[in-house]
């Protein structure tokens with residue numbers, strides 16, 4: 001499984017699944033969540049509302065993930081995850097690692113082979129980009145997952161919107 005970090009907008013990615021940094025309501029927001037909903041169109045919000053009505057009446061817990069179709073995105077699936085929100089005291093790295101690993105579990109379960117992943121929690125949720133990227137968090141979580149599921153995915157591509165966040169992920173990928 002290849003793991004890479006690229007600059008760009010996650011909504012443009014030609015991959016099977018795109019991970020969304022959502023909130024527990026699954027009903028949209030700003031940042032990457034707003035961009036994904038805008039690009040995917042109303043079908044995505046309808047799918048999220050269905051999930052809330054059926055399997056997730058209390059919303060998606062922090063650190064978990066769930067898939068919907070991708071609407072008008074090139075990606076066939078959106079995997080919604082909820083990172084911890086440092087602004088309300090959610091600073092446990094295990095929760096953030098879980099957001100990344102559960103996203104890959106769900107992507108593999110629906111049959112994706114290639115997955116684009118944003119810097120979950122590095123925006124509105126207030127985590128420092130270097131902490132999110134770290135070998136102990138995003139990069140470590142994805143590497144650890146790949147070790148446990150060696151043939152489950154072909155590509156995990158971190159797609160980073162800002163140069164500073166991209167640099168943090170490149171640094172983490174360069175470490176052992």
Ligand code: AR6
Pocket residue numbers: 008009010011021022023028029030031032033034035036083118119120121122123124125126127159160161162165
């Ligand atoms: N492509 C890739 N990365 C992006 C894009 C994009 N189109 N847009 C923003 N980013 P955030 P969070 C980067 O705030 O911190 C929402 O309102 C951004 O620069 O999107 O997990 C949700 O509904 C940052 O580096 O997610 C939740 O309420 C990273 O994506 C809350 O924000 C994550 O920033 C979640 O906050």
